[in-house]
Amino acid sequence: MCGIIACIGSDDAVGELLTGLENLEYRGYDSAGIAVQNGHGIAVRKKAGKISELKGAIAADVPDGSVGIGHTRWSTHGPPTDENAHPHTSQSEGVAVVHNGIIENYEVVRSRLMEEGYVFTSETDTEVIPHLIDHYMDQGDDVETAFERAIDDLDGSYAVALMVDGTDTVYAARQDSPLVVGVDDSGPETRYYLASDVPAFLEFTDRVMYLEDGDVARVTTDGIDVHDADGPVQRPIETVEWNAEETGKGQYEHYMLKEIHTQPxxxxxxxxxxxxxxxxxxxxxxxxxxxxxxxxxxxxxxxxxxxxxxxxxxxxxxxxxxxxxxxxxxxxxxxxxxxxxxxxxxxxxxxxxxxxxxxxxxxxxxxxxxxxxxxxxxxxxxxxxxxxxxxxxxxxxxxxxxxxxxxxxxxxxxxxxxxxxxxxxxxxxxxxxxxxxxxxxxxxxxxLGRTRASDVSESNMGRDAYFFIGRDFEYPVALEGALKFKEITYEHAEGFASGELKHGPLALVTPDATIFALLTGDRGEETRKNAEEARTRGARVIAVAPEGMDVGEMADDVLRVPDTHPDLAGLLANVQLQLVSYHTAYGLGREIDKPRNLAKSVTVE
Structure with missing residues (x-):
């Protein structure tokens, strides 16, 4: 959940931060923001909504700087508003922080800091972090010590990146939430990146250092220092095999459609x-x-x-x-x-x-x-x-x-x-x-070359419910088909073991329901009988069947899969169901790659 990006030593910090945020938008898209060290303080720009709204908001006043942090949010504490968007700053605005994860004891820490006079402007758990750092710096600690003491006060999961006014350094720490370092040493001067996921900076470098739980990192243009509770550690730099082209949409309108078609x-x-x-x-x-x-x-x-x-x-x-x-x-x-x-x-x-x-x-x-x-x-x-x-x-x-x-x-x-x-x-x-x-x-x-999923989707628009049924290996595929459908269409969809229809779910079947019956596999004939039971109640039945199977009059339409081993046929049926979900969501005008309330990687319990 949520995406972090930071760059150190960039010629265009804002441009690279925004690129990184766009690459990470699949991790969260409720709100977004950046903070840049501009030589006169920390310039913070943040906005509820998509990255495009943030870009529009800063187009007329782009901060300048070579060091910055950014964040795209999936809300956990507080709704998606400008105030709740990251980065969050200290009361003095000299500390800026982005954070993934959940601070479980934030209410206790927040109450303690409020008693000391600190004023909070958001509903997030994250805001306690910059105030804590400010608190320890006010006591005389240097930045790194204050950061570590603040981290020690936190219970829960976190990946944190920190900037402090007057320095060109980014500090970072992770615990139960991913954080990676990108190293671009292809030019005269080395540039560094921090991110919650590698695709954030793949356009700039494919050399990666993976931080581990308990690591605290100090990143400057001169290099990276990492230590854990036992002292300095060396984390190897690896070259990832993915490239920027693989993480783009290419000729496809949506990532999901590309990924369906690149399954082979x-x-x-x-x-x-x-x-x-x-x-x-x-x-x-x-x-x-x-x-x-x-x-x-x-x-x-x-x-x-x-x-x-x-x-x-x-x-x-x-x-x-x-x-x-x-x-x-x-x-x-x-x-x-x-x-x-x-x-x-x-x-x-x-x-x-x-x-x-x-x-x-x-x-x-x-x-x-x-x-x-x-x-x-x-x-x-x-x-x-x-x-x-x-x-x-x-x-x-x-x-x-x-x-x-x-x-x-x-x-x-x-x-x-x-x-x-x-x-x-x-x-x-x-x-x-x-x-x-x-x-x-x-x-x-x-x-993929001859599917009729688009036609089937169009003819089944506007139904009250969509049920997916199968037996044996096809049962998990039915569950997965229903999950895909509900994830991106927002329509009512459920998956059932077909033999269970008569033990309760049949009560949900009406003439306004569509049943996707998976007739692939060794037990397709049994599922066929269950689908016929639903059809007698008025439901529309779509059979997903092998090329050679005669489905007779039990189905209103058929999606065919090539002949293969019966224990593998469910995977072909699944591709048809993925396409049905995609085309239905497309017809309904849904945000296919960014379904509401969901994020790609669920890094909080």
Whole structure:
């Protein structure tokens, strides 16, 4: 949630800050602001609304300077107003701060500072930070000491960047909220960036230093000094493989549409080098890695949870006890010990609830694996091992290509576990199945080239409700289809196991409802019967079916998917549902890449 950008040593601080904020707008778009050291103090400009509104507000009076900080906000404390926008300043206006996360004890700190005469102008938890720093500086502390003392007073999660009038230094600290440093040494003088996510500064540099929890950094044009509670530390500088072109929209009107259409490329990245001679080869997990494991827990949130449910079904099919848990509900639900493998599934690697579940599992002695998309993310550093999905950057808030890559990666991991564990059973049709998995990118390209999703969306506009039903592997896909639909269309959508319709949800079915029935997979015929039950109640039925299936008169329309292995067909059905959601949202005029109230990376619990 929220996006931080800072630049040090820039020829155009305001321009680079605004570029960074635009690149981070998927993390928060309720309000935005910048602060620049202009030689006469700290110039602060902030505005409720989108980045474009901030740009318009400062167009006639652009601050000048080479050092600055910026922020795009997703509201947690206080509504999106000019006053609640970051940066926040101290009473003297000599300290400016941007912050991601939640300060859990801010009310106590705020009351203490108000008793000492400090005046607050916002409803945010963040505003206590500049006042605290000012408080300690008034007591005689230098800037760095005051900053560290203020940070020590805070409970909760934070990534903080700080500027103080009269210096060209940016101070930063992180705890349970991501913060990375960009290093551009391509010119005569080195420039530095701070951000909550790498895409913020990819147009300027691909060299990155990942700060870790407990790190405090001091960044000047002369270099970076980092220390933790034990003293100075060295964090390596890495080159990221993503580039600015990958994080742009290219020829597409929306990031989401681009990411739907680049799923074949993303999936090839996931599978590359991992299937050889009809077998799975994972360098991360050599033979015997998982010996002794007796059960698998998959913890995740949102779209990643639906991918995890697909993974759990595969594991159970392979004879391995597996359960999926919503990360926020992972509280002593089942015994966890050293014979448990906990797989944390998170696109960003920074999802707060998933990280919390991972830490609880590690405290209980479980082995842990992170399944993520972001190299250097918190989950990849904290888990015992990591399996990267290698899907490339995903900017759209509604996850698409990463779901496909997560399921594919979990499919590979299932094969590895089945081979390692005594109770595991490698599927009898492994060679055929893996060949179809390798062919899946081509199947998706075929589907994208001849989908009718736009026509189906247009003919189903204005319905009262949209239900998505499926069985077995198609059930998590139905949940994911409903989630995508509600995320970006704002229409009422629900996903159900099709066999459960008659056990309650059928009461919601009216002639003004549309049912998307997933007839792919081995249990499509059973779902077909359930869809017919809904149709007799007057609902409109859209079948998502393989090319060769005759759906007869049970459906009002059909979305076809190319023939593939039945255990993979749900991923093709999912692409059709993504497109239906996109075209429906487009027809309704929704903010597709920036759905209301949502942000890409949920870094607070």
């Amino acid at each position: 490329e993303a999936l090839r990245g996931t599978l590359s080098g991992r299937i050889e001679d009809g077998d799975v080869t994972l360098e991360e997990f050599p033979e015997g890695t998982f010996e002794g494991i007796e059960q698998v827990h998959l913890v995740a949130c949102g779209t990643s949870f639906h991918a995890a449910k697909c993974g759990a079904r595969q594991l159970v099919r392979a004879g391995i006890p597996a359960s999926t848990f919503r990360a926020s509900e992972y509280h002593d639900l089942q015994p966890v010990d050293e014979r448990t493998l906990v797989v944390a599934v998170t696109q960003s690697g920074e999802t707060a609830d998933t990280l919390s579940a991972l830490r609880r599992a590690e405290e209980a002695g479980a082995s842990t694996v992170a399944l993520t998309n972001v190299v250097g993310s918190t989950v990849s550093r904290e888990a015992d091992d990591t399996l990267y999905i290698r899907a490339g950057p995903e900017i759209g808030v509604a996850a698409t290509k990463t779901f496909t890559s997560q399921v594919a990666a979990l499919t590979l991991l299932t094969h590895r576990l089945a081979a390692d564990l005594e109770r595991g059973t490698v599927r009898e049709d492994a060679a055929e199945f893996l060949a179809e998995l390798e062919a899946l990118p081509d199947r998706i390209e075929d589907l």
